[in-house]
Amino acid sequence: MTLDLPVLGDALPTPTRSDEAIRRLARRRSCPAQALSAPGPDDGAVTDMIALAARSPDHGKLAPWRFVVLSAEARAAIGRNLKPQAEAQPKPDKARAVLAKLVNPPVTVMVVSTPTPDHKVPVWEQELSAGAVCMNLIHAADAMGWAANWITDWYSYAPEALALFDIGDGERIAGFIHLGTAAEPPLERARPDPASLIRRL
Numbered sequence: 001m002t003l004d005l006p007v008l009g010d011a012l013p014t015p016t017r018s019d020e021a022i023r024r025l026a027r028r029r030s031c032p033a034q035a036l037s038a039p040g041p042d043d044g045a046v047t048d049m050i051a052l053a054a055r056s057p058d059h060g061k062l063a064p065w066r067f068v069v070l071s072a073e074a075r076a077a078i079g080r081n082l083k084p085q086a087e088a089q090p091k092p093d094k095a096r097a098v099l100a101k102l103v104n105p106p107v108t109v110m111v112v113s114t115p116t117p118d119h120k121v122p123v124w125e126q127e128l129s130a131g132a133v134c135m136n137l138i139h140a141a142d143a144m145g146w147a148a149n150w151i152t153d154w155y156s157y158a159p160e161a162l163a164l165f166d167i168g169d170g171e172r173i174a175g176f177i178h179l180g181t182a183a184e185p186p187l188e189r190a191r192p193d194p195a196s197l198i199r200r201l
Helices: 019-026 043-053 072-086 092-097 099-103 123-143 159-164
Strands: 065-070 107-113 147-151 172-182
Touching (some): 043 065, 065 072, 065 123, 072 099, 072 159, 092 099, 123 172
Antiparallel strands (some): 065 107, 107 172
């Protein structure tokens, strides 16, 4: 698939209603990482997903994020190195068990938040942009027919684990976006009542 991406200065169309997009958003559901099976998207599809995700809101045009496509071999090696660290977690059994979420999916994209400090755009807004990138990566995967899951888990925060992912000073893992084929349709889960969350002034 070749993306029809605009170039700088192109006049972009104004929004028009898309019932298909609304339907997909209304039924969007993450697929559990453990339920993602082969096949997964190929390198070209992943590159396209990243290109779409990189169009997320980005105050200041800083691109305060980066992407790391983790191969199955890299994830297996990292998983082996994380096992001893799992023993030091508050719940070692659970910490070991969740490593399967990292190792088993066919494809994983790690989104790293890379804010620029001391900039007029607050770090908080730059980190929100990284979150938007994660969500749009999932939307792109869904639009291209792939199941996805966005998770972090303890190894996204433990200092010793971060070294295995080559996370630099000031960077944080915004999420692991796992991609593949749903082994079975995910079931709807409880959702908040929008009316209870809205206040109009």
